[in-house]
Amino acid sequence: MPIQTDDKGSVQDMSTTSFKVDGQSVKIDGDPQMPLLYALRDELGMNNPKFGCGLAQCGACTVHVNGVATRSCVLPISAVANQSITTLTGLGSPEHPHPLQAAFVEEQVTQCGYCVNAWLMTAAALLQKNPHASESQIKDGLKDLKCRCGSHLAILRAVKKAQTAMLAKGVMA
Amino acid sequence: MKETTLNTTAEVLHQNALGDPSTQVSASGLSRRQWMMSSGALVVSASASGFLGLSALSASVDARAQASGVKPAMNPDELDSWVAIAPDGGVTAFFGKVDLGQGLVVALAQMVAEELDVAYERVNIVLGSTDKTVNQGGASSALGIQAGSKPLVQAAAEARRLLVEMAALQLGTTTADLVVNNGVVSSKSQTGKTVSYQDLIGGKYFNSKVEWNKKLGNPLEIKGKATLKKPVDYKIVGQPIPRTDLAWRIYGTGEFVSDIRVPGVLHARMVRTPMAGATIASVDESSIQSVPGAKVVRQQNFLAVVAEKEWDAVKAARLLKVKWTPPQYPMPANEENLYEHLRLAAVVKREEEVKVGDVSVAFKAAKRIISAEYHWPFQSHASMGPACAIADVKPEGVTLWTSSQKPHFARDGVANLLGIDPKMVTGHWVIGPGSYGRNDAGDAVMDAAMLSKLTGRPVRVQGMRHDGTLWDPKAPASIHTARAALDENGVVIGYEFVSKGFSRVSIESNEADPNDSLVGMEMGLPARNGVGFGVPGDAYKFPAKLQAWEVVPDLIKQASPLRTSHMRDPVGLQIQFASEQFMDEVAFETGLDPIAFRMRYAPSARDQDLFAQLRDKSNWQTRRAYAGPQKGRILKGQGVAYAHRGGTILAAVAHIEVDRQTGRIWARKFTVAHDCGLIINPKGIQYTIEGALVQALSRTLYEEVHFDEHQVKSVDWLTYPILTIHDTPESVDLVLINRPELPPTGAGEATNRLIPASVANAFFDATGVRMRQAPLTPKRVLAALKDSSAKTKIS
Numbered sequence: 014m015p016i017q018t019d020d021k022g023s024v025q026d027m028s029t030t031s032f033k034v035d036g037q038s039v040k041i042d043g044d045p046q047m048p049l050l051y052a053l054r055d056e057l058g059m060n061n062p063k064f065g066c067g068l069a070q071c072g073a074c075t076v077h078v079n080g081v082a083t084r085s086c087v088l089p090i091s092a093v094a095n096q097s098i099t100t101l102t103g104l105g106s107p108e109h110p111h112p113l114q115a116a117f118v119e120e121q122v123t124q125c126g127y128c129v130n131a132w133l134m135t136a137a138a139l140l141q142k143n144p145h146a147s148e149s150q151i152k153d154g155l156k157d158l159k160c161r162c163g164s165h166l167a168i169l170r171a172v173k174k175a176q177t178a179m180l181a182k183g184v185m186a
Numbered sequence: 187m188k189e190t191t192l193n194t195t196a197e198v199l200h201q202n203a204l205g206d207p208s209t210q211v212s213a214s215g216l217s218r219r220q221w222m223m224s225s226g227a228l229v230v231s232a233s234a235s236g237f238l239g240l241s242a243l244s245a246s247v248d249a250r251a252q253a254s255g256v257k258p259a260m261n262p263d264e265l266d267s268w269v270a271i272a273p274d275g276g277v278t279a280f281f282g283k284v285d286l287g288q289g290l291v292v293a294l295a296q297m298v299a300e301e302l303d304v305a306y307e308r309v310n311i312v313l314g315s316t317d318k319t320v321n322q323g324g325a326s327s328a329l330g331i332q333a334g335s336k337p338l339v340q341a342a343a344e345a346r347r348l349l350v351e352m353a354a355l356q357l358g359t360t361t362a363d364l365v366v367n368n369g370v371v372s373s374k375s376q377t378g379k380t381v382s383y384q385d386l387i388g389g390k391y392f393n394s395k396v397e398w399n400k401k402l403g404n405p406l407e408i409k410g411k412a413t414l415k416k417p418v419d420y421k422i423v424g425q426p427i428p429r430t431d432l433a434w435r436i437y438g439t440g441e442f443v444s445d446i447r448v449p450g451v452l453h454a455r456m457v458r459t460p461m462a463g464a465t466i467a468s469v470d471e472s473s474i475q476s477v478p479g480a481k482v483v484r485q486q487n488f489l490a491v492v493a494e495k496e497w498d499a500v501k502a503a504r505l506l507k508v509k510w511t512p513p514q515y516p517m518p519a520n521e522e523n524l525y526e527h528l529r530l531a532a533v534v535k536r537e538e539e540v541k542v543g544d545v546s547v548a549f550k551a552a553k554r555i556i557s558a559e560y561h562w563p564f565q566s567h568a569s570m571g572p573a574c575a576i577a578d579v580k581p582e583g584v585t586l587w588t589s590s591q592k593p594h595f596a597r598d599g600v601a602n603l604l605g606i607d608p609k610m611v612t613g614h615w616v617i618g619p620g621s622y623g624r625n626d627a628g629d630a631v632m633d634a635a636m637l638s639k640l641t642g643r644p645v646r647v648q649g650m651r652h653d654g655t656l657w658d659p660k661a662p663a664s665i666h667t668a669r670a671a672l673d674e675n676g677v678v679i680g681y682e683f684v685s686k687g688f689s690r691v692s693i694e695s696n697e698a699d700p701n702d703s704l705v706g707m708e709m710g711l712p713a714r715n716g717v718g719f720g721v722p723g724d725a726y727k728f729p730a731k732l733q734a735w736e737v738v739p740d741l742i743k744q745a746s747p748l749r750t751s752h753m754r755d756p757v758g759l760q761i762q763f764a765s766e767q768f769m770d771e772v773a774f775e776t777g778l779d780p781i782a783f784r785m786r787y788a789p790s791a792r793d794q795d796l797f798a799q800l801r802d803k804s805n806w807q808t809r810r811a812y813a814g815p816q817k818g819r820i821l822k823g824q825g826v827a828y829a830h831r832g833g834t835i836l837a838a839v840a841h842i843e844v845d846r847q848t849g850r851i852w853a854r855k856f857t858v859a860h861d862c863g864l865i866i867n868p869k870g871i872q873y874t875i876e877g878a879l880v881q882a883l884s885r886t887l888y889e890e891v892h893f894d895e896h897q898v899k900s901v902d903w904l905t906y907p908i909l910t911i912h913d914t915p916e917s918v919d920l921v922l923i924n925r926p927e928l929p930p931t932g933a934g935e936a937t938n939r940l941i942p943a944s945v946a947n948a949f950f951d952a953t954g955v956r957m958r959q960a961p962l963t964p965k966r967v968l969a970a971l972k973d974s975s976a977k978t979k980i981s
Contacts, residue, residue, distance in 0.1 A: 043495075043497075044497065044501075047497045048497070051495075051496055051497040051500070054496070055453075055495060055496040055497065056495075058447065060438060060440075060441060060442070060445040061438035063442070063444070063571060063619070064444065064571055064572075064648065065570055065571045065619070065651075066571075066651040066902060066903060067500075067650055067651055068651055068902055068903075070651075070902055070903040070904060071570070071903055073570065073571060073619075100438070101437070101438035102437070102438045102439070105437070106437055106439075107433060107437050107439070110437070114436050114437060117432075117436045118432060118433050118436055121289075121428055121429045121432055121869070121873060122432070122436070123287065123432065123435060123436075124286070124287035124288060124620075124873075124877050125286060125287035125570065125617060125618070125619065125620040125621070126287060126432065126435030126436070126442075126617075127442060127569075127570040127571055127618070127619035127620055128570050129435050129436055130438065133436070152911050152912050152914075155911045156910045156911055156912055157910075158910075158911070159570060159903060159908065160570070161568065161569055161570040161619075161620045161622075161881070161908065162287060162570070162620055162877050162881065163876070163877040163878065163879065163880030163881035163882075163883075163884065164873075164876075164877055164880070165880050165909075165911050165913075165914040166876045166880065166914055166915070166918060167873060167876065168911070169911065169914055
């Protein structure tokens with residue numbers, strides 16, 4: 014990693030970090046300590062994930078790193094070099110929805126919607142890992158996420174509905 | 187001759203519709219429809235004083251007015267300011283409020299579709315932006331349906347009336363002979379004679395006036411000549427039509443305000459004082475020189491960093507070294523002595539909003555007096571994300587992208603801040619990360635405008651977490667004293683309820699006055715420190731009743747992190763936490779079941795119906811006193827609360843469980859009975875009530891702004907915890923009482939005020955202990971269970 018020193022002696026870490034986002038290879042030039050969130054939003058112009066706290070306390074910035082739900086607001090891009098990132102738009106689309114997205118639409122989940130990235134990305138990883146998660150396991154897996162509008166009832170209904178649909182389809186057999 | 191005249195007229199119209207002479211088409215390109223419309227209007231006009239008669243005359247005048255491609259000025263008295271029909275027949279209604287995510291757009295589209303007789307799917311609602319909508323006051327006091335829908339409904343009905351008259355002219359029949367189905371007007375007597383809305387006016391303007399009451403904001407109303415449909419004839423209103431505005435959020439395909447990208451934008455982060463009331467002594471600009479392109483922007487105590495890249499702005503804000511001059515005096519209270527401070531604080535203003543009979547006489551005559559005092563802390567909006575706004579200040583005009591829930595007032599505030607005409611400012615409303623009143627979005631847009639002016643570049647400012655929790659305007663802390671006078675039979679003969687707290691409008695609920703913004707105050711504008719509070723919403727008929735409030739001075743005047751303003755159901759939770767717990771206390775002291783007590787003193791038919799249905803649905807167990815100690819670790823209780831709010835009446839029963847070892851309360855089940863008149867969309871109301879309930883439950887159980895004399899200490903989700911998914915009730919049962927004969931009233935924030943007292947009353951039922959201070963945190967619960975001195979004072 015090249016290190017440049019400017020004329021005032023400040024250290025400028027400049028480097029290129031490569032990784033994959035939703036299947037596409039990307040390269041980011043700049044501070045390797047920059048959190049992935051800023052790379053995705055500011056450098057790559059993506060609208061998801063969201064900035065919620067910058068402190069890994071709310072989950073709005075969640076992405077999958079090699080399938081693992083991860084808070085991108087505190088994860089330096091140097092840590093994802095050559096890794097594979099999935100964002101909400103990579104999870105599914107209106108044409109090919111992830112079962113959780115389909116269930117969230119059916120159950121009319123969220124009010125303002127700013128937190129929905131958190132719940133979808135975290136629940137997707139959770140159900141992938143533990144398809145038969147009990148209700149209390151689901152709650153435990155989602156307990157560190159925030160929703161300020163209070164959509165928790167609808168969120169739980171939708172996650173359970175998606176789980177049922179996924180098991181029925183054998184998506185996670 | 188006639189042919190030439192017609193062609194010229196139509197050509198001019200067409201040219202105007204396109205708005206650009208270079209794209210005009212020749213007269214020979216006119217469609218049959220355009221020719222017929224022009225022709226019909228001319229012919230009828232010419233013979234108007236003849237055989238058509240008076241009613242046909244007015245019809246012809248209206249119809250002639252419609253043949254125009256020029257959009258009139260966006261004034262409230264123009265029908266075209268409210269509704270438009272596109273060339274494909276799609277209907278757009280322009281709503282001068284916003285939908286913060288409760289599905290208001292669905293309900294509004296239902297109401298417009300109903301009056302216009304078009305399919306619901308064809309209606310699109312444009313929200314809030316100042317260049318597309320008139321000022322209906324923004325999101326305010328759950329008035330979206332109650333007040334905000336009225337002009338849209340009037341406009342839809344008026345548009346239908348005009349379209350049917352146009353159709354009568356075109357089809358050569360009378361309006362009485364016409365029916366409308368899905369935007370197609372058909373003759374009843376002559377099969378096959380039909381014309382669609384789009385063929386009548388698609389892409390053109392009505393150019394028709396409506397009566398306007400000359401008011402802007404919430405009270406704005408208009409009236410056309412049309413007669414509105416009767417609720418009994420509604421086909422679309424009342425249906426549980428699902429949300430169509432959620433999918434973009436779930437698939438991540440749309441934009442929140444923070445997703446708006448403006449070319450050439452500078453990223454900014456505000457740098458605000460670590461000590462409330464401190465001023466800037468000096469700024470060490472060299473402290474950020476390691477960050478590429480980062481610059482300091484400062485005017486007096488307004489301080490920010492800007493950079494080309496967002497991460498660089500974040501880094502610079504962290505690195506910037508600032509010397510602050512502490513204020514002359516620290517704040518006169520901290521969270522430990524807050525309620526003592528409130529008790530002793532001078533009263534800026536007292537208002538006795540409800541006065542029935544003479545309470546002093548009643549208390550003199552009383553055989554028994556029951557009294558109690560309740561405490562509610564400062565609370566933060568703590569929206570899901572800190573606010574973001576973008577402003578582009580140019581000499582030729584200012585463009586804003588804001589999630590302020592009152593975009594027209596944000597426009598005015600920016601204009602006032604910059605000293606320019608509001609007409610020079612366009613405010614685009616884009617949904618933000620949650621909004622429940624005046625949160626940090628109002629400051630963000632004002633900050634962005636000032637930063638853009640100072641840098642000469644478009645500026646995007648987004649808060650860090652502490653900007654949304656430490657620096658947002660707060661819901662006021664308050665104490666509430668309640669007294670009841672009883673006669674020798676235990677009948678309530680007098681009731682007095684006095685709130686004493688910080689103002690609900692220390693800064694106004696909208697941004698129009700820059701003195702109410704942080705940037706204004708930081709640049710030396712004196713804070714207004716507005717004064718206001720509120721009283722309980724209920725319909726208890728006590729022979730003597732006094733409901734009053736007293737407001738005390740802000741802890742600091744200028745740029746206070748504890749400046750107070752509206753937060754969802756402003757002061758409703760505070761007040762009703764106290765007033766509805768007190769009703770339970772009086773009920774038990776007089777040996778009455780809490781629901782029976784309320785039914786006894788709230789005699790209106792709607793209240794009685796509400797309570798009866800709630801009692802049945804919730805499986806309420808009659809209690810005339812605390813039932814006595816329970817065995818085991820988990821203590822169970824039921825509690826009721828009731829309220830009126832803006833015409834909506836409602837009550838809830840909470841069934842809770844208290845873990846006596848951990849102090850944790852699980853509000854396991856709620857039953858809510860809700861009567862807001864006519865129901866537009868029962869599914870929408872269900873989700874709205876659920877969200878309101880859960881958010882209010884969070885405020886009841888967890889939320890409290892921590893602070894000392896120097897600063898607010900709640901800066902993130904660890905220091906300002908809210909409820910988690912584990913706290914979600916197992917079930918919420920609803921009794922939705924539909925009253926088609928009554929106009930719809932607000933559902934957006936009425937439920938909130940039921941939750942604190944319903945939980946606290948259930949806590950008493952479970953434990954025999956009163957919780958007169960919110961929030962009911964595990965720590966406070968454990969302390970209260972230990973200390974059994976928390977008893978009603980009886981004299």
